[in-house]
Amino acid sequence: MNTRELTCIVCPRGCQLTAVLNDDGSVTVKGNTCKRGEEYAKAELTHPVRTLTTTVRTADGSVLPVRTAQPIPKELVFKAMKAVNALVLDRPVTFGDVVIADILGTGVDLIAAGIWNNVK
Amino acid sequence: MITKELVIIGGGPAGMSAAVAAFDAGVRDLLIIERDVKLGGILRQCIHNGFGLHRFGEELSGPEYAYRYEKMVAEREIPVKLNTMVLDITSDKVITATNSTDGVFQIKAKAVILAMGCRERPRGALAISGTRPAGILTAGTAQKLVNMKGCMPGKNVVILGSGDIGLIMARRMTLEGAKVHAVCELMPYSGGLARNIEQCLHDFDIPLYLSTTVVGIEGKEHLEAVTVAQVDDKRRPIPGTFRRIECDTLLLSVGLIPENELTKQAGLTLSPVTNGAPVDQDRMTDIEGIYSCGNVLHVHDLVDYVPEEAAIAGKSAAAYIKGDYSPAEAIPVKTDGKVRYTVPQKLTTRDEARLFFRVANIFRNVRIFVKDGENEIFSLKKIKVAPGEMESITLKKEVMEKLSGGELYIGMEVGE
Numbered sequence: 001m002n003t004r005e006l007t008c009i010v011c012p013r014g015c016q017l018t019a020v021l022n023d024d025g026s027v028t029v030k031g032n033t034c035k036r037g038e039e040y041a042k043a044e045l046t047h048p049v050r051t052l053t054t055t056v057r058t059a060d061g062s063v064l065p066v067r068t069a070q071p072i073p074k075e076l077v078f079k080a081m082k083a084v085n086a087l088v089l090d091r092p093v094t095f096g097d098v099v100i101a102d103i104l105g106t107g108v109d110l111i112a113a114g115i116w117n118n119v120k
Numbered sequence: 121m122i123t124k125e126l127v128i129i130g131g132g133p134a135g136m137s138a139a140v141a142a143f144d145a146g147v148r149d150l151l152i153i154e155r156d157v158k159l160g161g162i163l164r165q166c167i168h169n170g171f172g173l174h175r176f177g178e179e180l181s182g183p184e185y186a187y188r189y190e191k192m193v194a195e196r197e198i199p200v201k202l203n204t205m206v207l208d209i210t211s212d213k214v215i216t217a218t219n220s221t222d223g224v225f226q227i228k229a230k231a232v233i234l235a236m237g238c239r240e241r242p243r244g245a246l247a248i249s250g251t252r253p254a255g256i257l258t259a260g261t262a263q264k265l266v267n268m269k270g271c272m273p274g275k276n277v278v279i280l281g282s283g284d285i286g287l288i289m290a291r292r293m294t295l296e297g298a299k300v301h302a303v304c305e306l307m308p309y310s311g312g313l314a315r316n317i318e319q320c321l322h323d324f325d326i327p328l329y330l331s332t333t334v335v336g337i338e339g340k341e342h343l344e345a346v347t348v349a350q351v352d353d354k355r356r357p358i359p360g361t362f363r364r365i366e367c368d369t370l371l372l373s374v375g376l377i378p379e380n381e382l383t384k385q386a387g388l389t390l391s392p393v394t395n396g397a398p399v400d401q402d403r404m405t406d407i408e409g410i411y412s413c414g415n416v417l418h419v420h421d422l423v424d425y426v427p428e429e430a431a432i433a434g435k436s437a438a439a440y441i442k443g444d445y446s447p448a449e450a451i452p453v454k455t456d457g458k459v460r461y462t463v464p465q466k467l468t469t470r471d472e473a474r475l476f477f478r479v480a481n482i483f484r485n486v487r488i489f490v491k492d493g494e495n496e497i498f499s500l501k502k503i504k505v506a507p508g509e510m511e512s513i514t515l516k517k518e519v520m521e522k523l524s525g526g527e528l529y530i531g532m533e534v535g536e
Contacts, residue, residue: 007318014314063270065167113181
């Protein structure tokens with residue numbers, strides 16, 4: 001059995017969670033006030049994930065906010081940063097458009113969180 | 121002179137929401153004045169996620185959240201003047217503003233909503249000794265440089281203050297390849313949200329030093345090092361705890377101040393606790409027809425409360441413009457110090473009233489109570505309250521209708 005005290009990051013409430021990884025691989029969560037909290041704690045004990053928010057360079061030299069549409073495995077965050085920083089966006093995008101599809105094979109898209117259309 | 125029924129000063133989440141609410145309540149002759157190049161306010165540079173869970177039921181980034189309101193403004197064709205700076209407001213609601221196309225112009229408004237937001241406390245407010253090199257900036261300035269200009273201010277960072285912007289920037293600078301050596305917090309607790317300590321510091325093994333401050337700054341042209349020290353319970357540096365940290369960047373996240381220069385010019389007196397104008401439940405200030413909402417009224421920790429509060433101001437301003445305004449005798453709301461302040465600070469209604477408040481310290485197992493004279497009319501137990509997290513209570517209509525008319529007192533008992 002493996003017990004961990006966690007601070008939930010799902011919403012600003014920041015619930016204090018106690019999560020127990022049972023011998024059969026199941027997770028018991030206490031202290032959460034919503035379903036998302038339980039899911040968060042389970043993921044933390046089995047395979048932690050994070051939403052990445054950053055910016056991507058554009059062809060006119062500005063930067064555009066982007067984020068992963070869903071959380072990605074936590075250990076891939078810096079690798080994903082490298083992939084985003086290697087890119088120069090040269091096609092117009094608006095909110096929600098895919099900037100990098102299936103980033104690092106995670107099945108999660110990196111999407112635009114802004115508008116860029118200053119194509120020369 | 122141009123006349124307008126309603127002028128909203130500031131096009132951030134508060135100003136946009138107030139405008140939308142006023143429009144939906146029937147106001148058509150209105151104008152938003154915004155000094156920046158676009159609507160959105162500070163949300164435009166807050167590219168991190170976590171906004172909107174309460175309001176929209178999804179986790180959005182700041183620009184996405186702002187865009188939702190920008191669209192609502194555009195759908196209603198609410199007029200907006202961008203790149204326009206308001207220079208003055210008088211108590212009889214004459215606004216003087218300027219921009220590069222209209223020059224200096226004046227608008228006489230029936231009602232005004234103040235939604236100018238807040239700004240960060242700068243180095244000058246801290247009295248840190250040492251030289252004055254480049255490389256010392258507020259966390260919000262760094263946020264703008266990194267997220268909107270694509271420029272990194274430095275590579276080796278120390279952060280003073282553990283407010284949310286400081287924590288968010290600790291993560292952001294780390295993601296972009298900088299090393300954040302320390303986050304120092306003067307107080308024995310962090311002013312930031314627990315989730316941000318978790319996901320911005322713990323995730324990246326960034327140390328948070330509580331009861332610690334920066335006591336020295338070195339560097340001639342550019343910052344070379346800072347000296348940090350632990351402080352005692354009177355916040356004085358403790359000899360023998362001084363430590364030098366080499367760095368090229370010092371970010372300050374040491375508090376926000378509502379931007380109330382215009383409010384003062386209108387002749388309003390600010391609360392020394394909130395640094396905003398005191399208001400009633402409609403968010404009307406002491407001047408009839410002038411409203412205040414969002415971070416200019418009091419600093420909010422969650423953006424979701426801002427449009428909610430601003431919508432109250434917008435709706436109330438619409439009623440006032442229509443002549444539908446008949447306040448009851450004002451009931452002042454006082455606090456005991458453990459509860460630092462409430463918004464609103466007075467009630468001119470006997471309808472249901474929601475009081476937002478902040479506490480002075482971290483307290484556990486508390487009972488919050490409201491007294492009408494000697495008579496306790498409300499009580500609520502909480503496991504934990506913290507200065508960084510705004511709380512609220514709601515006084516139901518049946519409670520409000522029975523009020524004596526004397527002042528209300530909101531206090532807190534702290535258990536074991």
